[in-house]
Amino acid sequence: MIADVEEACGRIAPHVHRTPILRSRSLDRQTGAELLFKCENFQKTGSFKARGATNAVLALPSGVRAVATHSSGNHAAALAHAAALRGLAAHVVMPETAAAAKRAAAEAYGATIVSCAPTLAAREEAAGRIVAETGATLVPPFDDPAVVAGQGTAAVELIADAPGPLDLLLVPVGGGGLLAGTLIATAAHAPRAAVIGVEPETADDAARGFRTRMLQPQVLPVTTIADGVTTAMSPMTFEIMCWLARDIVTVSEAAIVAATRTIWERLKIVVEPSCALPLAAILERKVDVAGRRVGIILTGGNVDLDRLPWNS
C-alpha cells in the first residue's frame, strides 16, 4: 500500500500545494524540542482533505461523470474542487446544521448541495439516493484506500522536507484517514519515527479502540471545539492504527483552545482548533518531546472569522 501513497504523490502534485514547514524558535525553546509544523492550512481548499479527494477523483476510471459524498466539513469543498479538475459533477450531502461558510465553500467550487437532517442515517440515505438517481461514484471522507493514500502524501513531504530524521509525528485523529495515511507513509519513509494520534477527551473513540483493540463508537453527543475530528473511525483506518501507531493520546478542551491561540500568536497563521491537538498534547505533557525532532501536521485553516475560538 506504500506504492499507493507514492503513486498518489505523483498523481496529485500538479494540483495541490507542497505546503511549507514553519517553525518557532520560542516554541522550540519552551518545549525543548524541534517542532516542524506542516502547514496544510495553506493547502488548496484550506485543508489536507484536498490531497485525498484529488487522489481519489483522479484515480477514478474514465466514464465516471459525477461524484458524491456526505460531509459537513472540509471534505465537501475538497471533493468539489477535485471534481472540477476533471470536469465532473459533485453532489454533496450536508446536514442542515452545517456552517454556512462550509456550504458556501463547496458551492463556490461548483458542487450541488443536498441538505438533510443532522443524523448519520439521514446522511447515508440521502447519499444513497443521489448515487441511485445520478449514477455518481461515492467518494467517502476517509473510509477509502485512495483517500487514505492521498492523505499520506502530507507525511511523505514532511519527512522529505525536514532538516533531518524525524523522531516523532503527531497527527489529529477523527475518522482516521490522515492517521492511516501518515502511518503507511512513515513506515516506508521514516521507519524509526513513532507516530502518535491525538484526540479530544470528549471524542476519544480512537484512544478507546487502541487500548481495547476493538472498534469503538463515538459517545454522542460529541462536544468539542475541534469540529474536524468528531467522526468515529472505520474498520479500515482502525486496523491500520492498531498495527502501526505508537500510541493514541487525548487532550482537554482547555488545552485545545490554548494551543490554537498559541499557534495563531507565535506562528502568525490561521488554523482550525482541530489543528491544535498535537501542540495541546505537548503542552499538556501527554507526549514527551524533549530533545526530539517532531513533525506536526496542521490540518486546515477553515474557521469562522466572525468569532475567535477562545472567545466562543
Added chain:
Amino acid sequence: MIADVEEACGRIAPHVHRTPILRSRSLDRQTGAELLFKCENFQKTGSFKARGATNAVLALPSGVRAVATHSSGNHAAALAHAAALRGLAAHVVMPETAAAAKRAAAEAYGATIVSCAPTLAAREEAAGRIVAETGATLVPPFDDPAVVAGQGTAAVELIADAPGPLDLLLVPVGGGGLLAGTLIATAAHAPRAAVIGVEPETADDAARGFRTRMLQPQVLPVTTIADGVTTAMSPMTFEIMCWLARDIVTVSEAAIVAATRTIWERLKIVVEPSCALPLAAILERKVDVAGRRVGIILTGGNVDLDRLPWNS
C-alpha cells in the same frame, strides 16, 4: 546608497528570516493580477522592523554598550531583539497608552521600558534623558540611514524570489522607512517596476506631501485601525519618496478592515491591519493592477488576539 542596502542584506541574513512569498489563486482571479505577498508577519519579532533595527545595531561601532529608542510599536521589540544579538542593553521609551502586548514583547527580548506621557515632546524628552544618563546610542524607528537600508532588504528578497519581473510594488507608508528602503532597492534591482505607497485617508501626510512637494505634518488626532502607520514622515524619507515613488494613494477605513479580513481568510495568516493597506488600495481601485505582477509587503502580524479587527 544601494550599496548600503546590499551590505545590509549580508549583514542581517544570519539573524532574520528570508520570509516566504504567499499567493492566492482566488485573489489573483478576482483582481486579474498576479499578487505576491511577502510575509514579514513571519519575520523575527513579528514584523519587518527586525530588518532595520538589526542592520542599525550590527553597524554600530564597537564600544557601544547600549541603545535607546522611543516607540509604541514593532520597532521597540525589533530593537530589543537586535540589541540582544550583540549583548547590548536596550532602553525603550513607550507612552503609557501603549498596548500591554507590545510592552511585554519588548520586555521579553530584554529591553528596559521607560513609560512617559503620550506626546511626542514627552517621548523625545525621555529618550534624550536616557541617552544623557546611560550613554546609549539612539536608534530611531525610521529616520536613520542604516534603518532605511535594512528595511530595503525585504524588497531585494521579494524581487529576487518573484517568479518573474515585477511591474509594481505596493507598500504601506507610516514614517516612510519601509517605503524609502523599498524605493532604493527597487531602483537598483527592478528599475522598471513602479513603487506606490498606500496610506489611510485619516493619516495622509505622505499623500499630501507627495502632491505639494512639501513635508506635511500628520493632522491630529490620528484615528485609523492601521496603528502601524500613524507617524509622519521625516525629511529624509520624504525626500526619497518625492524622487522615486510613482504615487501615494489613500484608502478608507472600511477598505482596510475588509482587506485585513480577506487576507486572514484567503491566505490563512494573521496580519496587522497596517498590512492590508495595499490590498485595500487594489480592492478600492485606487491602483490598477490588471494583468500586472504585483509585489506586496505584508509588514507584520502583531495583533491583539483578544478581539478581531473587524469586530472592534
